Amino acid sequence: MSKDRLPGWKDLPRGGVILEAGNAREYETGEWRSTICPKWKPEKCIHCLFCWVYCPDAAIRVENGKMIGIDYKYCKGCGICAKECPVKGKAIDMVPENEATS
Amino acid sequence: MANLKELSTRPEALGCGHRLCAGCGAAPIVRQILMASDKPVVIANATGCLEVSTTVFPYTAWNVPWMHNAFENAAATLSGIEAAYNSLKRQGKYDKEVNFVAFGGDGGTYDIGLQSLSGAMERGHDMVYVCYDNGAYMNTGIQRSSATPLGADTTTSPAGELVPGKRGGRKDLTEIMVAHGIPYVAQGSPSHWNDLVTKAKKAFDVKGPAFINALASCNRGWRHEPADTIAITRLGVETCFWPLYEVEEGKVKVTYKPREKKPVVEFLKAQGRFRHLFKPENKHLLDQIQAEVDKKWEDLLKREA
């Protein structure tokens, strides 16, 4: 999302192709969140990874088969993870934006 | 049995930064299907939400080879890619093993894309076609498709003074695919990830064409909270509106039988697009929908026996 001058036609790869796989990573959809945000409570998490398998944005961070957090750069705040969390009392709550990311 | 811990170690074919809506029902389907592939994938994608939202130039959310050609020809395009692969392999010019998969919405699959899908399936290409069925042309603003359920409110089948939403029921594309006699056909839902991932693996592993129809909710078109995406598709399964079954070499297997078959109104009342059906004068439509769901379910159980 650079505000520099956009490339001219000579600088673009022919045929409109995109050669850098996955470069959408530069587009941080986390900025879409407006009011609510998921907050993870690691002490309650059973690492079932349901949140990971349901997240439309692959914004649940998993390492070695365990959840380690939420990728706020991309999380759009849809709330699926919190809703689907099977733990009694939930391991993910949807909270006001600044509460989770502070 | 799909193992999430193992699957979570696989690289994501569809990465972050795509512009599908918050809570989009198509995205979990794509992730679940692709994580089931043991080989690298090459994708052909029909025009639609998935295609436009993941590849707004200069950005692509795809970490794998991916091609979009036009709206109705994902299957034909993939046929050509697969033919090239076969040709180059046969000539000793290419030695990788690849799984070919096409994605299309119900728009690009049931309607405008039906011909090219049928042709590809009939010719026997070794490929998987996945339809993410959200029951309308969502990308262009929620217009009806032949997959739109009876009574649903869409912009081209609105619930008005005279007509209560879509006239007529849904085309059964899954059965059309079964009628093509291809080795593997399945219906799945991202709510039942184990079932869908298992089916995706079967589809990839089978030699020849495979087709998976996956129920995708759309919080814009169905009118529900984004957080309810998975819950609503689960309701679609639990009410038998969207049976989870597979047909392997013509043999039917119902892969999930709800312990308690919920009345279809549970599914319908959770969505704004069916709100008008709950007016007293439309009760006959609710009854009709339930009757059709029941008949389909009974028929399926009979065929399995």
Add this chain to the structure above:
Amino acid sequence: MSSKVALTGNEAVACAMRQIDPDVVAAYPITPQTDIVQYFSQYVADGRVKTEFVTVESEHSAMSATVGASAAGARAMTATSSQGLALMWEIVYIASSLRLPIVMPVVNRALSAPINIHCDHGDTMGARDSGWIQLYSENAQEVYDNTLQAVRIAEHPDVLLPVMVCQDGFITSHALENLVVEDDEFVKRWAGPYKPDRALLDLDRPMTIGALDLQDYYFEHKRSQIEAMNNAGRIVKAVGEEFGKKTGRTYGFFEAYRLDDADIAIVVLNSTAGTAKPVVDALRADGIKAGLLKPRMFRPFPAAELAAVLKGAKAIAVMDRAEGFSAMGGPIFPEIRSALYDVEKKPVVVNYVYGLGGRNIGTKDIKAVYDELAQVAKTGQYSRLVTYLGVRE
């Protein structure tokens, strides 16, 4: 060793395709292209080609699959006519915009309605804005030679655009003619192995092909494509010269037949040029300075070269075997006129639309055109800008 054979235009194209031996052909039959697909199917069945042949269920899928195959990294071809070209129209634009070096023989046939299976140029003229290079062929020799050259033109790194190779439906495609064909080894060396610099099947460098452009990028992508078409003429010429060195048959942008000092000339494509040449000879024998220009490369349009070779004439009749429905005659007419616009002493240029739906045109009709041109040249005036030649009033 080249050999002299008797083949129809379609057989000649099928022969060229067999010798090119593309990795993938995805095609659907349509009269009068059908023979090409049938001959090729036999080659496949007899194991004479290594091609993966996809018998698609429509022309739209034919071009879609060919686009997929080409993007995947294979040398891919298809063939069609008329309604088939019309059906694949949206994908034809995509093929050129994605810069895929597809070669497609097109057997010229009229467009519906009414449905008509005979020759006119409405089909490929309708695709003249699609970004494809277009080569037109007078006879079986030319369509064979053009098909071979098309592969080298399309795949040239400065071009990378698809090429349509056109011939008249039935008149050329189904008529037996003498021609020289090169041997298989020559064509193999001539075409060379296809080595794309990037391909969808390259798993190490995953590409996204066919992304969405918003208002901020579409124009730049088109400008890039425009540049390729602007460069293409140079390559068509160079390939035509190299082909000439190797076979003795040299090709350029057009054939100028007895045009040097011509006062009156016609501009005409494909087989009718062959019909017209004896008319030119007869007129010349009578001391009339008649000439003929047969364009070969119509896209890109070699305006400067055409103007240079036509400007000496006093009166020119552009003969169109297609109608533009512009209320200004056929499609080639305005392009020739536009090419001559900057010439100081402009020839008078008029239009004859002929041969629609396979309506026959013979030497008598062409002689009548020259007779009218002679009058135009004498007076410097035309009585009719557009004439519909051969239609019953």
